[in-house]
Amino acid sequence: MSSSFSTWFIKGINPGTVITLNQPFSSQWKILEKLNEHEFQINKEENNDYGFSSFASAKFQCYDPKQRSKEAFMRMYIQVPHRKTEMDDADTRGRQATIFTPPELIAYRDLNQKHSSNTPKLIGYKTGTQDRSGLVPGGFIIWLVWEIVPGLRLGDSNGADPYWAHKSDERERVRKAFVKALPKLVENGWFPTVSRARSLVWHQDTETLYFVGRFSKAGKRKSPVEFAEWIATFELAKPVPPVRWEDDDWDKDTSRWEW
Known part of the structure; x- marks a missing residue:
C-alpha cells in the first residue's frame, strides 16, 4: 500500500455532490458523507502475471435529492496507477487501463434477479471510464448504490x-x-x-x-x-469449550454453549 497516495478520492465527490446513475434506469444520489476508503494497489508484475487491477474504493452515505428521506449507501471504484508508477506521464498510466467489474456489483445484480429477501436491494449503478485528467486515463470508474435495510x-x-x-x-x-x-x-x-x-x-x-x-x-x-x-x-452462540471446526474430533456437543 502506497502511503504517499493513500487518499485517492479528493476531487468531485465532496458532500453535496450529485452522482447520476444510468442502470437499470436513471437516478440521482446526493452524497452526505464519506464513510471509509480502501486501497488495493498492486505492482506491474502482479498485473502482468495474474491480471489483477490496481484500484481504490470508497463508501458513502447518500440520499435521493427528490426524496430526502430515502437514504442509501454508495460505493465508488476507481482504477489507480500501479505501485511505483504514480508519477509516470498520463500516456504511460493510460496504458494500464483494464476492464473491471466489482464482485460486489456482480453479487448484488444476481441477488436482485433472484429476488433475494434477506439482502439489500441494488438500487442502481453506472460504469464509465476516466477522462484525460483522471488518475488512469481510460481506466474504469464505477458507482453502485444499494438500500439501507431496516434494523x-x-x-x-x-x-x-x-x-x-x-x-x-x-x-x-x-x-x-x-x-x-x-x-x-x-x-x-x-x-x-x-x-x-x-x-x-x-x-x-x-x-x-x-x-x-x-x-x-x-x-x-x-x-x-x-x-x-x-x-x-456468526457469533450468535459461544462454544464451551472453544471449538476448531476443522478438527475431526469435535463431538457436536452444544449442551454447555452459551446461547
Whole structure:
C-alpha cells in the first residue's frame, strides 16, 4: 500500500455532490458523507502475471435529492496507477487501463434477479471510464448504490455486543431467523465474505434477518451444513469449550454453549 497516495478520492465527490446513475434506469444520489476508503494497489508484475487491477474504493452515505428521506449507501471504484508508477506521464498510466467489474456489483445484480429477501436491494449503478485528467486515463470508474435495510446491526469490528445485549428470547428469534435465511442465501449462490455478526442486521418488528456487506460465491460443501457451527461462526452462540471446526474430533456437543 502506497502511503504517499493513500487518499485517492479528493476531487468531485465532496458532500453535496450529485452522482447520476444510468442502470437499470436513471437516478440521482446526493452524497452526505464519506464513510471509509480502501486501497488495493498492486505492482506491474502482479498485473502482468495474474491480471489483477490496481484500484481504490470508497463508501458513502447518500440520499435521493427528490426524496430526502430515502437514504442509501454508495460505493465508488476507481482504477489507480500501479505501485511505483504514480508519477509516470498520463500516456504511460493510460496504458494500464483494464476492464473491471466489482464482485460486489456482480453479487448484488444476481441477488436482485433472484429476488433475494434477506439482502439489500441494488438500487442502481453506472460504469464509465476516466477522462484525460483522471488518475488512469481510460481506466474504469464505477458507482453502485444499494438500500439501507431496516434494523439493528448485530456486531461490529469489536464483536457481537449488540446481539448479546438482547434478552435470551430475542436471541433465540434471531437464531431461528438465521437458520431459515442462510440456506436461502446459499441456494442463491452467495455467502457473506465476513462470517461474523457484523454481517447481520436484525429487524425486530418483522423478525427479518438481513445479510449485509460483501458477498462471495458459495462453494459446494462435501458434507451437510452443521447449523451449530454456523451459528457460532456468526457469533450468535459461544462454544464451551472453544471449538476448531476443522478438527475431526469435535463431538457436536452444544449442551454447555452459551446461547
